[in-house]
Every structure is written in structure tokens, then in C-alpha cells.
Amino acid sequence: xxxxxxxxxxxxxxxxxxxxxxxxxxxxxxxxxxxxxxxxxxxxxxxxxxxxxxxxxxxxxxxxxxxxxxxxxxxxxxxxxxxxxxxxxxxxxxxxxxxxxxxxxxxxxxxxxxxxxxxxxxxxxxxxxxxxxxxxxxxxxxxxxxxxxxxxxxxxxxxxxxxxxxxxxxxxxxxxxxxxxxxxxxxxxxxxxxxxxxxxxxxxxxxxxxxxxxxxxxxxxxxxxxxxxxxxxxxxxxxxxxxxxxxxxxxxxxxxxxxxxxxxxxxxxxxxxxxxxxxxxxxxxxxxxxxxxxxxxxxxxxxxxxxxxxxxxxxxxxxxxxxxxxxxxxxxxxxxxxxxxxxxx
Amino acid sequence: xxxxxxxxxxxxxxxxxxxxxxxxxxxxxxxxxxxxxxxxxxxxxxxxxxxxxxxxxxxxxxxxxxxxxxxxxxxxxxxxxxxxxxxxxxxxxxxxxxxxxxxxxxxxxxxxxxxxxxxxxxxxxxxxxxxxxxxxxxxxxxxxxxxxxxxxxxxxxxxxxxxxxxxxxxxxxxxxxxxxxxxxxxxxxxxxxxxxxxxxxxxxxxxxxxxxxxxxxxxxxxxxxxxxxxxxxxxxxxxxxxxxxxxxxxxxxxxxxxxxxxxxxxxxxxxxxxxxxxxxxxxxxxxxxxxxxxxxxxxxxxxxxxxxxxxxxxxxxxxxxxxxxxxxxxxxxxxxxxxxxxxxxxxxxxxxxxxxxxxxxxxxxxxxxxxxxxxxxxxxxxxxxx
Amino acid sequence: xxxxxxxxxxxxxxxxxxxxxxxxxxxxxxxxxxxxxxxxxxxxxxxxxxxxxxxxxxxxxxxxxxxxxxxxxxxxxxxxxxxxxxxxxxxxxxxxxxxxxxxxxxxxxxxxxxxxxxxxxxxxxxxxxxxx
Numbered sequence: 001x002x003x004x005x006x007x008x009x010x011x012x013x014x015x016x017x018x019x020x021x022x023x024x025x026x027x028x029x030x031x032x033x034x035x036x037x038x039x040x041x042x043x044x045x046x047x048x049x050x051x052x053x054x055x056x057x058x059x060x061x062x063x064x065x066x067x068x069x070x071x072x073x074x075x076x077x078x079x080x081x082x083x084x085x086x087x088x089x090x091x092x093x094x095x096x097x098x099x100x101x102x103x104x105x106x107x108x109x110x111x112x113x114x115x116x117x118x119x120x121x122x123x124x125x126x127x128x129x130x131x132x133x134x135x136x137x138x139x140x141x142x143x144x145x146x147x148x149x150x151x152x153x154x155x156x157x158x159x160x161x162x163x164x165x166x167x168x169x170x171x172x173x174x175x176x177x178x179x180x181x182x183x184x185x186x187x188x189x190x191x192x193x194x195x196x197x198x199x200x201x202x203x204x205x206x207x208x209x210x211x212x213x214x215x216x217x218x219x220x221x222x223x224x225x226x227x228x229x230x231x232x233x234x235x236x237x238x239x240x241x242x243x244x245x246x247x248x249x250x251x252x253x254x255x256x257x258x259x260x261x262x263x264x265x266x267x268x269x270x271x272x273x274x275x276x277x278x279x280x281x282x283x284x285x286x287x288x289x290x291x292x293x294x295x296x297x298x299x300x301x302x303x304x305x306x307x308x309x310x311x312x313x314x315x316x317x318x319x320x321x322x323x324x325x326x327x328x329x330x331x332x333x334x335x336x337x338x339x340x341x342x343x344x345x
Numbered sequence: 346x347x348x349x350x351x352x353x354x355x356x357x358x359x360x361x362x363x364x365x366x367x368x369x370x371x372x373x374x375x376x377x378x379x380x381x382x383x384x385x386x387x388x389x390x391x392x393x394x395x396x397x398x399x400x401x402x403x404x405x406x407x408x409x410x411x412x413x414x415x416x417x418x419x420x421x422x423x424x425x426x427x428x429x430x431x432x433x434x435x436x437x438x439x440x441x442x443x444x445x446x447x448x449x450x451x452x453x454x455x456x457x458x459x460x461x462x463x464x465x466x467x468x469x470x471x472x473x474x475x476x477x478x479x480x481x482x483x484x485x486x487x488x489x490x491x492x493x494x495x496x497x498x499x500x501x502x503x504x505x506x507x508x509x510x511x512x513x514x515x516x517x518x519x520x521x522x523x524x525x526x527x528x529x530x531x532x533x534x535x536x537x538x539x540x541x542x543x544x545x546x547x548x549x550x551x552x553x554x555x556x557x558x559x560x561x562x563x564x565x566x567x568x569x570x571x572x573x574x575x576x577x578x579x580x581x582x583x584x585x586x587x588x589x590x591x592x593x594x595x596x597x598x599x600x601x602x603x604x605x606x607x608x609x610x611x612x613x614x615x616x617x618x619x620x621x622x623x624x625x626x627x628x629x630x631x632x633x634x635x636x637x638x639x640x641x642x643x644x645x646x647x648x649x650x651x652x653x654x655x656x657x658x659x660x661x662x663x664x665x666x667x668x669x670x671x672x673x674x675x676x677x678x679x680x681x682x683x684x685x686x687x688x689x690x691x692x693x694x695x696x697x698x699x700x701x702x703x704x705x706x707x708x709x710x711x712x713x714x715x716x717x718x719x720x721x722x723x724x725x726x727x728x729x730x731x
Numbered sequence: 732x733x734x735x736x737x738x739x740x741x742x743x744x745x746x747x748x749x750x751x752x753x754x755x756x757x758x759x760x761x762x763x764x765x766x767x768x769x770x771x772x773x774x775x776x777x778x779x780x781x782x783x784x785x786x787x788x789x790x791x792x793x794x795x796x797x798x799x800x801x802x803x804x805x806x807x808x809x810x811x812x813x814x815x816x817x818x819x820x821x822x823x824x825x826x827x828x829x830x831x832x833x834x835x836x837x838x839x840x841x842x843x844x845x846x847x848x849x850x851x852x853x854x855x856x857x858x859x860x861x862x863x
Binding site: 490501543 | 738763789791794795798801802811819822845846859
């Protein structure tokens with residue numbers, strides 16, 4: 001069965017606290033932190049972008065599972081913060097991991113679910129026998145306009161999943177997607193920062209699609225929340241995924257291992273995937289994981305995943321929750337310098 | 346091979362020449378040298394010019410022809426030589442070879458760099474051309490950074506201190522006070538150097554030679570004919586040159602310059618002298634650590650003892666060996682292409698007892714040491730009165 | 732010139748993955764790869780070889796005055812790293828706390844932007860190193 005052969009993540013080392021951002025704009029940091037369920041966010045340094053993140057995460061995935069990069073027949077990188085508007089990130093990633101040249105590659109864009117869209121594309125290509133392995137990466141250096149609500153949550157990170165049939169560490173038993181035309185968040189061509197529709201992003205957007213995606217998958221597979229040991233949801237903040245879990249009938253505790261946003265902010269295309277990787281760091285063979293990503297615009301991809309024997313030997317050396325402990329705080333000035341928000345940069 | 350002597354020298358003031366371009370600088374230095382040598386323009390049979398980065402700094406190549414043209418010396422053969430900051434030194438060597446071979450009796454050798462037409466960043470980028478662009482400068486290295494990497498190893502391996510390196514700057518500034526051609530005629534203290542701010546740690550602003558405009562010329566003549574023009578010719582009794590890897594990372598050691606040791610070995614052999622016979626030396630102190638290493642690699646001090654020797658004053662004017670009586674690159678200034686020739690000018694003035702207040706007493710044997718880049722080219726010359 | 736597109740492209744295998752070479756005659760490894768083995772010259776037989784991605788700091792400096800293209804990154808570390816096979820290379824050190832940047836500290840390769848040709852030009856990616 002098609003599944004995850006290897007996984008890896010990358011989170012930049014720099015952090016800025018929600019408190020520090022609030023200080024600059026004269027707001028109450030503690031209240032914003034509590035409201036969002038986010039303490040701090042990970043920030044890319046001056047010489048990092050979604051491409052460098054994607055390469056780092058992919059290298060961890062490959063190294064951990066020992067797969068031959070020449071077996072990767074497709075590389076799909078999902079991002080809403082590409083270094084080039086035109087010139088694929090996926091070719092650079094493919095070259096850097098040694099997968100080129102007999103393979104295909106493309107960049108995906110679907111707001112925060114471009115990464116899982118890549119997972120589904122890889123599943124199809126692997127299942128059909130088109131490729132041995134597919135590499136799906138979600139990677140973002142999310143941008144929030146200064147003094148916008150998004151500035152407190154937009155973080156950075158990447159997750160890479162190698163999809164294949166042989167030697168899987170977790171099987172993807174089923175996937176289900178739910179898609180509509182819903183304008184909750186967008187960035188126009190050439191615009192520097194995204195725009196969002198405020199509270200409209202919640203009920204008709206995030207919750208409608210995440211809940212529909214989850215329910216659709218449960219119905220399709222004839223499973224109930226009790227059948228799952230872990231649940232991972234897209235996490236634009238620290239609150240929404242827990243509320244979604246409760247609404248679906250999952251105990252909140254099942255969502256905690258995969259809830260990373262409170263420590264690194266919303267990593268957009270990487271968010272649900274990093275959450276999944278954190279679960280894979282601890283899940284035992286036989287345990288089941290529900291993953292539901294969400295992308296504005298809008299849609300959700302839901303996955304039913306079962307952990308396999310042998311995962312212990314193929315986990316990355318450092319677990320997600322440990323890796324993110326290696327950090328360095330910057331103040332707001334350092335943050336705007338590194339993120340090139342100073343106009344002259 | 347014929348003996349070769351310097352029969353005249355000319356130098357511009359080193360500094361920021363806002364009112365003079367490349368053409369004015371070379372014309373001034375060459376004019377002074379020709380006058381000093383008592384030669385006629387038509388006596389000069391060939392010109393050799395050292396210039397490192399005119400293409401990058403001025404957009405001007407074909408410097409050889411430009412020099413002959415501006416000096417009104419067409420159609421004499423005129424050739425540019427480039428070896429980064431050792432461009433002057435290799436031009437001098439080319440001039441020496443041309444006379445020693447018997448091809449010419451009198452040649453002019455010049456060096457010049459006009460560096461202040463561009464911003465400091467652009468000048469740094471141009472100077473970076475002396476290193477390995479593809480694999481070192483590409484990654485964000487600068488020349489101060491390359492020398493800082495050497496300094497850090499020297500500190501690690503021999504316990505050299507930042508204060509000891511600073512002592513080179515202090516001594517060179519003190520010497521430059523008495524050099525009317527020097528850029529910085531201002532004494533500094535160890536404390537001044539120590540608080541001058543890091544450029545590339547452990548090197549600070551006052552450990553670094555400044556981006557400077559200037560030109561220098563010497564007139565060479567076969568020693569057998571030298572006294573026809575000049576009463577006090579200075580003979581160049583040895584010329585050594587060696588190379589090393591362009592990339593600093595490729596060297597087997599960062600605490601010595603193998604090219605310096607090899608060029609010095611050649612020069613001492615030719616001159617039939619030892620390091621201890623040298624009374625004064627103009628060494629390539631583009632950074633203070635470079636002077637520390639040069640005094641070791643040239644054999645004046647044991648490896649690792651260059652720092653303590655500088656701090657103990659052993660390299661001061663008329664001490665054990667007078668190093669950089671002119672003020673060196675550090676305080677006199679470092680117009681890169683001119684530096685190698687300016688060193689020869691200083692050696693000549695010292696041996697002719699024309700160095701004024703910075704005169705090395707009993708100067709019999711002088712040495713110049715000119716380095717290209719971070720040590721990939723090194724040229725050593727030895728001088729004595731004919 | 733740093734912004735030369737063919738150069739950036741041609742060197743990408745070396746910059747992405749430390750692709751160097753090895754002389755089968757004398758056994759020495761080279762990075763960047765050499766056309767001629769400096770030890771064996773005509774007797775040398777060079778073949779492609781991947782360099783190890785772990786090493787230790789051989790020397791380092793903290794750069795405060797940067798050349799064009801790196802002005803906004805100051806201060807940054809430049810180091811010569813000794814790879815596990817003894818090969819030395821010059822690189823930037825990133826994500827490395829000052830107290831750990833010392834001669835002998837273990838470092839490993841990472842993937843970063845090296846240089847970009849202005850806001851609209853090509854971006855060159857490649858190796859930098861970080862303290863382990």
C-alpha cells in the first residue's frame with residue numbers, strides 16, 4: 001500500500017515573541033498570545049527562504065530513511081512564498097537532493113495546503129506505478145503585513161514526505177478532499193503581503209472545510225474518532241485545531257502531539273505536515289493518525305494513516321519537538337531586518 | 346646577466362587625490378623619476394607598469410599604452426603587469442629582467458592605482474579579485490577576512506596577541522610622521538588601535554591599510570652605465586618571486602606564506618646574504634598580521650616570534666631591523682599597483698641617505714617584500730649601493 | 732563576476748552537495764574539483780568524489796565590513812572548515828552562537844542562499860556550515 005517512506009522537517013532557528021511584536025504596536029502581548037494560542041514564531045534568517053527550507057527538510061527525510069534519491073521520480077514543492085514567481089523551487093530541491101535528471105518536478109500553490117496537495121499527487125503517481133517514490137514538500141516563509149493580525153502568527157518551516165510503496169513507515173490508507181471557491185485569504189500577483197477576510201476566515205472557511213474533510217474521510221473509511229490515536233489539523237493558530245478536534249468528537253489530548261504552531265507560528269504549507277511528522281516521531285506501530293490540512297481559497301485534504309513496524313529505525317535523529325528547542329530570540333528590529341521588511345532591503 | 350641599478354625615483358603623495366586621476370598620478374611620478382635620474386625621455390627604451398584593478402576601478406584597461414601615451418613617449422614599448430597587490434613588484438622584476446638580459450640599457454618601471462573613484466564597497470569588491478572569486482570571495486569573504494583567518498591561526502598556534510599586532514600599526518604610524526609622501530602622518534597608540542572597531546575580527550580598522558591613490562616610478566639602468574646618469578645608483582642585487590594557491594583554504598598552513606619563504610630563499614641565495622645581514626626592509630603590511638608573518642617568513646625572527654618582536658620594539662627605526670621606515674602600507678597608504686614600486690623608491694632613498702628624519706643609520710643592505718592577494722604571489726628584492 | 736548565470740549554474744553541483752574529486756594516483760581529495768592533480772600532474776587520474784558534510788572549524792573571523800552584495804548580512808562569520816577527509820574550504824558559518832564559534836568546534840553543512848543578483852536577478856544557493 002502507498003504510504004510514507006521517510007519524513008523530515010526544518011524549522012529556522014530564529015524566534016520572535018508575540019509579546020515583542022505587540023510591544024512595537026502598543027498592544028497587549030499577553031492577551032494576543034492567549035487569544036491566538038501562540039507564544040512565539042519561527043523566522044527565516046536573511047539567507048533563508050522556502051527553497052532552502054525545502055532542501056533541508058528533504059535531506060533529513062532522505063537521510064533518515066536511507067532511500068536512494070535516484071528512485072524519486074517526482075518532486076512537488078508546495079508554497080505560497082516562492083523565491084521566484086517563475087522558476088520552480090522543485091527543480092532546485094531535486095538537484096540539491098540528487099534526484100535529477102530522470103524525474104518530474106513542479107511547484108504547487110494552494111495557500112496552506114499546497115504541501116498535502118503534493119502528497120496526493122505523489123500517491124497517485126506511486127499507486128499507478130509511474131514513479132517509485134514521490135517527494136512532497138510543504139515549505140513557507142510566511143509573510144504578515146506589519147501590524148496586521150497575521151504578523152503575530154505567520155512563521156516559517158518545511159516538512160518533506162517521501163511517498164512510496166515499499167518500506168513504508170506509515171501507510172496512507174485513504175485520502176479525501178473537500179474543495180469550494182471561498183475567498184478567505186489571498187495574495188494578488190506582485191502584492192508583497194497577503195490579504196485576509198478577518199473573521200470570515202473562521203466559520204465559512206477553516207471550520208467548514210476542515211470539518212467537512214474530516215467527516216468525509218471518516219464516512220469514506222467507516223471510522224470514528226475513537227479509532228484514531230492522534231489527530232492533526234491545519235493550525236493557523238493554537239486554538240482552531242483544538243476547537244476542530246472537539247467539534248469532531250476527538251479528545252483534545254489526541255491533537256496535542258501534532259500541535260506545533262504555539263511554538264513556531266503558522267508555517268502555512270508546512271503546518272499540518274510538521275504536525276504529522278511530530279506525531280510520527282512518537283507513534284507506535286499500528287497506531288492511527290487523522291490528518292486534515294486546510295488551504296484558503298479553499299479546500300482541505302484529509303488522510304487516514306496507520307503507523308507501520310520498523311518506523312523506529314527510520315525516524316530522523318532529532319524529533320520535531322526537540323529540534324525546535326534549538327532557537328535564538330531576535331527583537332522586532334532583527335526580525336524586520338531578516339525578513340527584509342525594511343523598505344530599502 | 347648584467348647588473349641592474351636604480352638611477353632615479355619618483356613618488357606622488359599617497360592619499361585621496363580628488364583632483365587627480367590615473368593619468369595625472371602616473372605623469373607626476375614618472376616625471377619626478379626621469380628628472381631624478383637625469384635621463385632624457387628618449388633614453389628610456391621600454392616601460393613596465395604595475396597596476397592591479399584599473400578595469401574594475403576605472404573601466405580602463407590597456408594601461409601600458411596609456412602610460413607611454415600620457416608621458417609623451419610613444420612609440421616606446423610599454424607593458425602592464427598584474428599580480429594583484431604585487432603588480433608593482435612583478436613589474437619591477439620584469440624591468441630588471443629586461444635590463445639584465447641586455448635587451449635594454451634604460452627602462453622606466455612604474456606602479457599606480459587610482460582607487461577612490463568608486464565607493465568603498467566597490468573598491469573592496471575590486472580588491473577581492475586578488476583572491477579566489479569563485480570559491481572564497483563568492484561566499485562573502487573579504488581581504489580583511491582572509492588575513493583575519495591567518496591572524497586567528499597565528500594567535501592559536503603561537504599565542505600572538507591583538508596588542509602585538511597593534512604594535513606594528515603603532516610603529517608604522519610613528520615612522521610615517523616623518524614621511525612627507527605618507528597618507529597618515531599621525532601617531533597612534535596601542536589603545537587607539539585596540540578600540541578602533543573590528544573590520545574582520547581579530548583585525549580592527551587600524552590593523553588595516555587604507556584604500557589610497559598613488560603612483561611611483563623608478564628608472565632602471567644597467568649597472569655598467571648607471572654612473573653615467575647618477576652619482577649614487579642603488580643596485581638591485583637579487584630578485585626572487587614565487588607563487589602559492591590562490592584560495593587561502595587550499596594552503597597547508599595559514600601561519601606562514603610559503604611564497605614569501607621561497608622568494609626570500611631565492612633572493613638571499615642570489616645576494617649571497619642571510620636575513621641577519623639586512624639592515625632595513627619594506628615589508629607588505631597590508632594588515633598588521635601580514636607584517637608579523639613577513640618578519641618571520643623573511644627570517645628576521647623565528648616563526649611565532651614576530652608578534653613579541655614587534656611589541657618589544659625590535660622592528661622600530663634603527664632597532665634590530667628597521668621594518669617599514671616609510672610607514673609601510675599601513676600608514677603610508679596602499680595604492681595596490683603602486684606599492685611594490687614605492688617600496689623600491691624607499692629602499693633607494695634609504696641607501697642614498699635621502700630619507701630625512703626616518704633615515705636608517707648605517708643602511709647598507711635593504712630588502713623589499715611585495716605580496717599579491719593573500720600570498721599567492723610574493724616578490725622579494727635586495728638592494729645595496731653600487 | 733558573481734552574477735554570471737552560467738557560472739552560478741556550472742558550480743551548482745559543487746555548491747549544493749560538495750561535489751569534488753579525487754586523485755586515484757596519490758589518493759588526495761580536492762574541493763573544489765581540480766582539472767590537474769597538483770601533486771601528480773600528468774600522472775594523476777582524477778575522478779568525481781563527494782566530500783563529507785561534517786567537519787570542524789580550522790579558523791574563523793567575524794566580518795563587520797562586507798563587500799557589495801553582503802552589506803545587509805553583517806556581522807557574519809567566515810570560516811575555513813576542515814572536512815572529515817582533511818579537505819579545507821572557506822564558508823560562511825550560520826546559526827552558530829558566538830560562544831561556540833571556536834577553532835576545533837564541530838560543524839555540519841547546511842543549505843542557504845549565498846548570493847543574489849539584486850531583487851530581480853538570479854539567486855545562488857549552496858553550502859554554508861553551522862555549529863553542531
